Structure formats: structure tokens, C-alpha cells
Amino acid sequence: MTNPCLVFHDVTLGYNRHPAVHHLSGTVEAGSLTAVVGANGSGKSTLMKGIIGVLKPMDGEIVNAGQASIAYLPQQSELDRTFPARVIDLVSLGLWPRRGLLGRIRPEDREALTKALSAVGLEDFEKRPIDTLSGGQLQRALFARVLAQDAELILLDEPFNAIDAKTVVDLVALIKRWHGENRTVMVVVHDLNLVREHFPETLLLARQPVAWGNTAEALKPENLLRARRFDEAWREDAPWCEPEDNHADADGHGHHGHSHEHDGHRHSGTHAA
């Protein structure tokens, strides 16, 4: 019954030996649609970077079980908007996984690009320079690029930031279409109503996973409260995370019995529940 797309084995990701995602274990099923929810600094973007491999885990491993091709839309795109390119040039970057460095762009590719642009409602924007786009139009263009990538696993990091209501509706429809096409989709979202309405699965992060599973279950008030009660700051005097201390549960609820900096003000080494 289970057909894993991504498997996390006790993954810890972070910067300068400070964990940003702490002891995450679990499985993302192929074809699932998961919302990744959590406060700022709770490790959502770090998790995404870990999945695409830009950031190597400090501990544990992330297994791309089916060797799924990945399309990733980052929160802080490094896109240079002053670069002299048209919308069509930006979207055609999405052909890279199929055509690579030297592969010829074929007629069916052009057709795919045109379709991608019309799917996001940018039919007449092909020749527009990208420095003339509004924020919402640019986000639509980036979604079109994800479409062109035709990936099995799609990661979207806060795609609805500063996006108007109508565009959000359009983009959510696109995400559900991907879900319907049996692609695996993970989306970082802040709007809990949106999550409850459209996302079957939710991963609630507060550096370590607080809850992961059915959305209604994961977003229960007590979980949300627990997710809010974590200390965002790093502590230079935080004790080391020792292997025998790791009770990273199989269900990903590794929040018991740690004596790390995220235990707030009680970093005396005693267990904070």
C-alpha cells in the first residue's frame, strides 16, 4: 500500500552545528499532497534545501526512494529580475531537466511552454521582459517554469507570499491539478485555513517535528500550541546532542527528553517535557 517518495531517517539539518531541522524521521508517500507548517525559523525552508540537496544533512539521511525528479520553487528566489530576458526565456529554463545543456528545443517543447503559460494565465506575456512583471505575474511565471519541469516531486516554499486572493486561487488549483496527476507535492504554507481546506496531509515543524499526518489531526489546538512554544534562537552554550539522547520516534515526534537549546530557558541538561 505504501509507496514512499521521500524517506527521512533521523535527519538533522542546520548551520554551524546548530540544528534548524532536528531529528526528523518519516515518509512522504508518492502522490501525496503535504503542507509544511510552522513558525518563522522552524526549519521549513531548511528542510526544502535538504531535500533538493543544496544543504547536506548534519546527521541522518534523506532518501529519494523512487529517484523522483524534483522541481523546486524557493522562497527567496535568486532570480535576477534585471536580467535581460523575456517571460518565455524564464519559463524555458524549466526544460533543463529534459534538454540539459545541449539538447535541442523541439516543437513539442515550445508547445509545452505555451501550454504552461496559458495554464497560469499568462497567455500574452511571452515576449514581456521579466523586469516589467508585477510580483504576482512573476510568481505565475515561476509556476509555469515548474510546470515545464514536469517533475515527479514538486517543492514550493511559501508560494503565496504577497500574492493576491485571485492568484492564490489559481495557483492552488494548479497544485491540486498536480496532485490529481499523482505527483508528490510539498508546500510551505502559513495560512492554516488554506491548509485545512486544500491539503490532506500536514507536517507541523518547530525545529523538530511536532505532528505529521492527517491535516485535521496534525493541526489540533494542542499541537499548534506546542509548535508555538519553541525557542527560535540559537544558544552558543547549548549542550551537544548526544547519540544516547536521541529518542527520535518513528512517528517523528522526537520532542521528548532532549536537552537542547530549544528547551528554552531550562538548558540545564534536565529533561523538559
Next chain:
Amino acid sequence: MYELLIAPFVDYGFMQRALAGCLMLSLSGCPVGVFLMLRRMSLTGDAMAHAILPGAAAGFLLYGLQIIPMTIGGLVAGVIVAMAAGIVSQLTIQKEDASMAAFYLISLAVGVLIVSVRGSSVDLMHVLFGTVLALNDEALSLIAIIAAITLVLLGIFWRALVAECMDPLFLRSVSWLGTPVHFIFLGLVVLNLVGGFQALGTLLSVGLMMLPAAAARFWSARVGPMCLLAILIGFLSCVAGLLLSYHASLPSGPSIILSAGAIYGLSILFGTRGILNTRVRHHRHRTA
């Protein structure tokens, strides 16, 4: 008219060679300049030009004023500085502009030291400012080889260069080419500067690379056409500069660069994306 524009190139072998050398340099250097500019690395070319000096000087010290040893020396010095700066910026939090500045200044000091140990200031002037009117066969074939290598590499890595420039994080998420292509590009910069220094000197060869690129930015909103336009502006500057130098008895290097500078100035004003077109209020506007 013929006397003014054509005759100098028909009558004199040295003018033909100078023209051939400069045109080839434009052909390969101008697109490289466009990418330097788009990566906000316009001044990096200048830094690299300084960085080449100790290598060229070492070649000069060992073999005298000969093109091959000086070129190889310059290439080695340039690659070392580019690599060192690139590696420091990739492995530490220091940005590439800072590491580049540090390494090129060290390199420049070493270069001046080497030249002063043996050469006179005349020699130093020669290395710094070049002599386009004295290009020999050796130098011309070297420039031809460099142009060929550059065009082939640009052709092969074009898509990666554009992607790396437009959205580096995206390229990293779909391909491992991001870092290699950055170093290949820095290699091309060094190669073209070294190619230019016999003709224009280490300091001015960067001018033929950057000025046409900077001018072309005001005319085009796409990379491909921008590169072609930059090459065209480079060609124009070479012809105009050499003629100016011939008729007015001015040094050729500065004449070429100043011609490019003049085109740059006109482009700022009259380019489709220049001041007059974007800043002047138009009487009418469209409804959508």
C-alpha cells in the same frame, strides 16, 4: 572618402594586422564582457587585468619581450588569482569582490616588483599599454586561437551561462554545472584579457571587453541580441579608433577605447533603454 576610411587599411600591412587583431578580440571579448556586466562583475575584468601582470612580467624577466612566454605567464597568474578568489568565496562567507580585490592587489604588487627588478619603466609601459600597431604573426595567431576557443566554449555552455546568471539557485537545483560553469567563465575572462594585452596592454584590453557591452545594454532586452550588438559596437570602435589613430597620429590603444567610449556615451542618451527614451515625459500613453 576612400582616402579617409579605406586607404589606410589597404595601403599599410601594419594597419591590416592591427585591424584583424582588434576585430578578433572584439568577436570573443565583447560577449564575455556582456556576461561580466550582467553578473555585476564589470570591475572584475579590471581586477583580473591587474592580476595578469606578475605572470606577464615573469615571462618578460625570463625571456625578454616575447609574446608566448608572457602570454603563458599572464594566463597562469590570472587563473591562480581567479581560482583563489572563487574558492575563498565559495568556501567562506567572504563575497567574491572582496577576495578578488585582495588577490589581485597582491598579484599586482608582485608584478611591479618583478618588472622593477630587471626592466626599465619603458618596458613596464609596454606591458601596461601594449602596441596594436606592432602585432606580429605570432601574436595574431595567438589571438585567433583564443577567439576560437572562446566562441566554442560560449556556444557549448551558453544555456548554463544564461541560467547561472539569471537564476543561480535554480541551476543548482537541476544541475551540477553551476560551479564549474562559473570557473569556466572566469577562465574565459582571463583568456581574453591575455589575448588583448599584446594589442592594447593589460589595462586597456578590459576596455574593449566592457565598453561595448555596457553600451549594448541600452539597446536590447535580450542576452543574445545584446551580445551580437556588443560585438558590432566593438568592430565599429576598432575601425574608428584605428582611423583616428592613423589620421591624427594618436596612440592606437586609447583611440580604440575612446571610440568605444563615445559610442557608450551616445547609447546612454539615445538607446532604446537610454535616458531620452525612458526619462522624458511622453505626451500620450496607452490605455493598457
